[in-house]
Amino acid sequence: MGSKLHWSLILALAFIISFFPSHSEARNQAADQEACNPVDLRSLADFKAGIKVDTSGRLSKWSGNGCCSWEGIVCSNATGRVTEIRLPGLITTEDSIFQSEMNGFLSPSITSISSLQVLDLGGLISIGGMIPPSIGFRLPDLQKIYLFGNRLTGSLPDSIGKLSKLQELQLHENSLSGSLPPSIGNLESLNQLLLYSNEFFGPVPDSITKLRNLVDLDLHGNSLSGKIPGKIGELQGLKLLDLSNNHLTGEIPVSITDLRSISVLYLDTNYLQGEIPFPSSCGGQMSSLGFLRLSNNNLTGRLPPNFGCLVSLQRAALDNNKLHGPIPSSLGNLSALSELYLGSNRLSGKLPCSLGQLSRLIMLNISHNKIKGQLPQECMSSLHNLQTLDLSFNRLNLTSFPRWIAQMPSLSRILLAGCGIQGEIPQFLYSTPSPIQELDLSANNLTGILPGWLGKLTSLYSLNLSRNSIASNIPDTVINLQSLGVLDLHSNLMTGSVEKVFEIGSSFLEDGTLKHIDLSDNQFTGGIESLGLGSQASVNHLNLSRNYLERSLPNSVGRLMSLQVLDLSHNNLSYELPESLGNVISLEKLKLQRNKFTGKIPGGFLNLKSLDELDLSDNLLVGKIPDGKPLSQFPRSSYSRNAGLCGKPLDPCTNS
Ligand SMILES: *[C@@H]1O[C@H](CO)[C@@H](O)[C@H](O)[C@H]1NC(C)=O
Ligand SMILES: *[C@@H]1O[C@H](CO)[C@@H](O)[C@H](O)[C@H]1NC(C)=O
Ligand SMILES: *[C@@H]1O[C@H](CO)[C@@H](O)[C@H](O)[C@H]1NC(C)=O
Ligand SMILES: *[C@@H]1O[C@H](CO)[C@@H](O)[C@H](O)[C@H]1NC(C)=O
Ligand SMILES: *[C@@H]1O[C@H](CO)[C@@H](O)[C@H](O)[C@H]1NC(C)=O
Ligand SMILES: *[C@@H]1O[C@H](CO)[C@@H](O)[C@H](O)[C@H]1NC(C)=O
Ligand SMILES: *[C@@H]1O[C@H](CO)[C@@H](O)[C@H](O)[C@H]1NC(C)=O
Ligand SMILES: *[C@@H]1O[C@H](CO)[C@@H](O)[C@H](O)[C@H]1NC(C)=O
Ligand SMILES: *[C@@H]1O[C@H](CO)[C@@H](O)[C@H](O)[C@H]1NC(C)=O
Secondary structure, X not given: OOOOOHHHHHHHHHOOOOOOOOHHHHHXXXXXXXXXXHHHHHHHHHHHHHEEEEOOOOHHHOOXXXXXXXXXXXXXXXXXXXXXXXXXXXXXXXXXXXXXXXXXXXXXXHHHOOOOOEEEOOOOEEEEOEXXXXXXXXXXOOOEEXXXXXXOEOOOOHHHHHOOOOOEEEOOOOOOEEEOOHHHHHOOOOOEEEOOOOEEEEEOOHHHHHOOOOOEEEOOOOEEEEEOOOOHHXXXXXXXXXXXXXXXXXXXXXXXXXXXXXXXXXXXXXXXEEOOXXXXXXXXXXXXXXXXXXXXXXXXXXXXXXXXXXXXXXXXXXXXXXXXXXXXXXXXXXXXXXXEXXXXXXXXXXXXXXXXXXXXXXXXXXXXXXXXXXXXXXXXXXXXXXXXXXXXXXXXXXXXXXXOHHHOOOOOEEEOOOOOEEEOOOHHHHHOOOOOOEEEOOOOXXXXXXXXXXXHOOOOOEEEOOOXXXXXXXXXXXXXXXXXXXXXXXXXXXXXXXXXXXXXXXXXXXXXXXXXXXXXXXXOEEOOOOOOOOOOOOOOEEEOOOOEEEEEOOHHHHHOOOOOXXXXXXXXXXXXXXXXXXXXXXXXXXXXXXXXXXEOOOHHHHHOOOOOEEEOOOOEEEEEOOXXXXXHHOOHHHOOOOOEXXXXXXXXXXXX
């Protein structure tokens, strides 16, 4: 439940402003302290007793027997009974917002407050317990239930269906489980049903389609299974339908085209199959649909030829399905479209020229498909707002880097991996107006050198030129790449020293920005003595495997305190392993096999508690493996073919 409470934490962090109720306090004290209904008074006292901690201080001021004047309590003038409990976690006043917390459990006594219309204990973070099973029988006037953002467990009681006046049911972000009671379909006044981020399982009851007043239906992030109710289209007022991140199977019901008010439709990350049934015609079906996600399903068939009739579409994510056939040219009619994700399907044919009409487009991702042929330059070059273009791994056979791509004024992320680009890295990239932050030309057929002018692309964050045939040194100018975070040059024909990379950005920032360095599978030579001496405190992945590196692994490696992966295997490194490597407690993978390391394994390695992959095989190590976890837990093969290691997991050391 990773997203749980996310919203409240963000707000809490954004406004670190203390809140103290001030002026209203005195007035409340003076307010008439006429005794309230004794049943309500007892129930509220029970509720208060269930809460162990209240960081807002509201409950500590509940005293005496005039509960109608207590903060957060509203009574009816006519009957004197309590009608509202409003104690939301987020406390907003004119000039501050404060995230409060109540820790404890929800007393079942609240079901005795028989005139209750509003129960708002939303976002209090730590209220546990259950929704009282009798809630539907005993609180027939309930209109609004806000219990979201707590730690409630148990199921949604069947009696909930008795609440014929209920308009809003917000139980999201709890740990509720069990199946959804079919009685939910009796909530004829309901317009908002938010049950997301819980642990509900079983089917979505068909009865839900009887909720004719429903506007928002959000069940995402549960474990619901079975099919989407076939009559879902009868929810004519529905604006938001989010069933994503469940285990739903079967096809998307055709009736979905009847949702004439739908604005947000998220069915992604399920096991849905069959074809996309909408829009079946071009007569204004689903004409309000702005946000569509069908990603990560098993959808087949073609993209509907009428897809371009969804006139309000702003974001469409259909990636990671099994859609085939061409991209329909009607897509060019989607004039509001800003993000289009079609990656990891089986789409074929050429890119339609009409895509160029999408002047609002910011993100276009068609990677991992079977799109063929030349890119229609004359149309595509008018995508003035495009920021990200990912055409990687198609059958484009571009032969050369398209010059017009480098002329797009807003483009910051260019991903053209596996596009059959040949020749040298084109010089025109140097004078591009695009503020390039990410350049991925991996798995192409680039030859020639890594040009010195690369150092001028100072916005560059990620450079991936891996799996090409680039043959040169690393140019001195790389030191100027002050924003670089990811450098992947693996599997090329690079020569010379790797040490320049350790200086990247060092003249600009103390800690550096570099996180991921992969120079493996090249022909680099020389030592790595300056490793850790520059500003590499942020590096978490360093792969220098399969080169011709020699001499020692320096003590300064112990300064790389963020390192999670260190792969120096298949080189010619020698001397003893530095004890300081034991300080890098973030290390998860350590691969030093096939080198010439000598001496003993340092005892400090026992500090590497996060280590889950270790390979020291094929070295010249001797002596007893330091005794204890994690070293003793690895297989014998982690230590094999050394000069003379012994001790767990290898054979015991003999005493001589
Ligand atoms: C209840 O009475 C108070 C004070 O007499 C008044 O201000 C308030 O509007 C009344 N509320 C309703 C719902 O009648
Ligand atoms: C997708 O469909 C195929 C064939 O219909 C099936 O074998 C596969 O298990 C399905 N995968 C998922 C994730 O539903
Ligand atoms: C939509 O696109 C199709 C194909 O590109 C085109 O023939 C049609 O005129 C367009 N419709 C509108 C309303 O723009
Ligand atoms: C494009 O889509 C693919 C597959 O859906 C995904 O793996 C990739 O990260 C996306 N590219 C970008 C730049 O977001
Ligand atoms: C790629 O395009 C080039 C030039 O247009 C052509 O010579 C080559 O045969 C094409 N390769 C493939 C695999 O289609
Ligand atoms: C660079 O590209 C290759 C091949 O396309 C890919 O396997 C690798 O994960 C990419 N590197 C990074 C750091 O994303
Ligand atoms: C281009 O590189 C791919 C792999 O990256 C390789 O399969 C292909 O043969 C190469 N083509 C040419 C023309 O060098
Ligand atoms: C390091 O690079 C080599 C060669 O490219 C690769 O085989 C290996 O899996 C990489 N190591 C890690 C830990 O990713
Ligand atoms: C390691 O060094 C030795 C001698 O210094 C040399 O013969 C051998 O080729 C080197 N091996 C590698 C993988 O660099």
